[in-house]
Amino acid sequence: MDNLLEIKDLQISFQTFFGEVEAVRGVSFNVGKKETVAVVGESGCGKSVTANAIMQLLQVPPAYYKGGEIIFEGENLLDKSEKEMQEIRGKEIAMVFQDPMTSLNPTMRVGPQIVEGYRKHVKMTKAEAEQKAIEMLEIVSVPQAEERVKQYPHEFSGGMRQRVMIALAMVSNPKLLIADEPTTALDVTVQAQILDLMKELQDKHDMSIMLITHDLGVVADTSDRIVVMYAGQIVETGTTDEIFNNPKHPYTKRLLESVPRPNMTKDQPLQSIEGTPPDLYAPPEGCAFYDRCVDSLKICQHHMPDATSHSKTHQSSCWLNHPMAQKQGKEG
Numbered sequence: 001m002d003n004l005l006e007i008k009d010l011q012i013s014f015q016t017f018f019g020e021v022e023a024v025r026g027v028s029f030n031v032g033k034k035e036t037v038a039v040v041g042e043s044g045c046g047k048s049v050t051a052n053a054i055m056q057l058l059q060v061p062p063a064y065y066k067g068g069e070i071i072f073e074g075e076n077l078l079d080k081s082e083k084e085m086q087e088i089r090g091k092e093i094a095m096v097f098q099d100p101m102t103s104l105n106p107t108m109r110v111g112p113q114i115v116e117g118y119r120k121h122v123k124m125t126k127a128e129a130e131q132k133a134i135e136m137l138e139i140v141s142v143p144q145a146e147e148r149v150k151q152y153p154h155e156f157s158g159g160m161r162q163r164v165m166i167a168l169a170m171v172s173n174p175k176l177l178i179a180d181e182p183t184t185a186l187d188v189t190v191q192a193q194i195l196d197l198m199k200e201l202q203d204k205h206d207m208s209i210m211l212i213t214h215d216l217g218v219v220a221d222t223s224d225r226i227v228v229m230y231a232g233q234i235v236e237t238g239t240t241d242e243i244f245n246n247p248k249h250p251y252t253k254r255l256l257e258s259v260p261r262p263n264m265t266k267d268q269p270l271q272s273i274e275g276t277p278p279d280l281y282a283p284p285e286g287c288a289f290y291d292r293c294v295d296s297l298k299i300c301q302h303h304m305p306d307a308t309s310h311s312k313t314h315q316s317s318c319w320l321n322h323p324m325a326q327k328q329g330k331e332g
Contacts, residue, residue, distance in 0.1 A: 111149030231288035
């Protein structure tokens with residue numbers, strides 16, 4: 001599969017009053033053409049920072065890029081000027097943000113916000129853009145679109161606002177859609193509708209999707225591959241089937257155990273991951289999951305292992321899976 005997006009050894013920090021926060025620490029993965037890749041992990045693991053870096057939406061300073069490349073269609077986005085990025089944002093790469101209420105302009109009616117996107121990225125008259133705005137709301141299943149374009153964001157429900165955000169993102173048929181927690185705070189029925197809508201638009205426009213979420217249950221039926229992040233690093237990658245049916249990293253296993261299952265009885269408590277992620281003001285020198293892992297080895301505390309390949313598409317970074325693990329054992 002040809003890659004549309006390649007992230008290579010991306011390193012991003014934030015300079016604060018208390019010191020440097022190493023938010024993203026050597027992240028590498030790719031998104032193929034027409035592929036859906038889900039990036040999952042707890043809050044604060046670096047998912048959204050990575051996504052915003054792709055769009056060049058991080059404020060510099062306090063953010064700064066310590067290293068790495070973001071290759072989109074063969075060109076490094078980190079070398080682009082702000083003017084060049086303005087031509088790429090919305091047209092080639094679009095983003096659906098986590099909270100549509102704060103992403104939409106509360107002082108503007110929904111219609112003009114969509115019209116603005118058409119006028120910026122597609123050559124057409126205002127009248128043509130207004131008609132396109134109505135058609136786009138119909139495409140994303142907003143009822144009575146001709147009337148709804150005249151309403152303000154606060155007059156829409158959470159699910160409808162998210163549909164408006166998707167409509168805004170799709171005005172120029174982008175090649176890559178980044179969806180940052182698109183179903184947060186929505187009930188399960190609306191979640192399913194939003195995910196089905198994204199899949200339908202993907203099939204229609206041959207679009208790639210990068211889906212960011214902390215909920216593995218959301219990605220089970222929508223993603224082709226999964227990237228698991230923890231403390232600013234990637235700990236496991238694989239196809240959706242490999243991650244769900246044969247997880248290798250202890251963190252991935254614990255994430256899966258924390259997902260509610262249909263066959264659970266009322267006597268079975270929902271599992272949680274004890275402890276908290278490490279402080280990224282002073283990241284650990286070894287495996288960041290060491291303090292929370294019940295299977296940790298002595299070597300884990302001081303040395304981060306290289307990725308171990310389990311198949312052509314499945315890799316994990318854990319000493320338990322390393323070829324030397326049996327030799328090292330608990331005394332390693």
